[in-house]
Amino acid sequence: FMRWRDRFLFCAEAIYKAQAETGEIKGHYLNATAGTCEEMIKRAVFARELGAPIVMHDYLTGGFTANTSLAHYCRDNGLLLHIHRAMHAVIDRQKNHGIHFRVLAKALR
Secondary structure, eight states: OOOHHHHHHHHHHHHHHHHHHHSSOOOOOEEOOOSSHHHHHHHHHHHHHTTOSEEEEEHHHHOHHHHHHHHHHHHHTTOEEEEEOTTHHHHHSOSSSOOOHHHHHHHHO
16 A cells, blocks of 8 residues: 555656646645544645645545544645545445435535
8 A cells, every 4th residue: 555645746746747748737636534633734734735736535534523624724725625425335325224415515514
């Protein structure tokens, strides 16, 4: 499994190379999800230093409070935040139990 810092560097290099070759804007959603809020913010800071305009967060895996912390950092530092729905099918695709995704999305807002 690729370490996050190596992955971020690899993606940034590939993005800049593709942009130089094509003259088109390219991008990638760097996944900032981590085991702690502090680690997640560290990843978002590094992504921003690389010039990434957007980071991604697996909000069900990371948690609502962690998402709020990351959202505040992104808002204050000019980063876009993409919310990924990893693990959502376990919760919202069950016929006999679960939470509809619209409810999860509303709670996230």
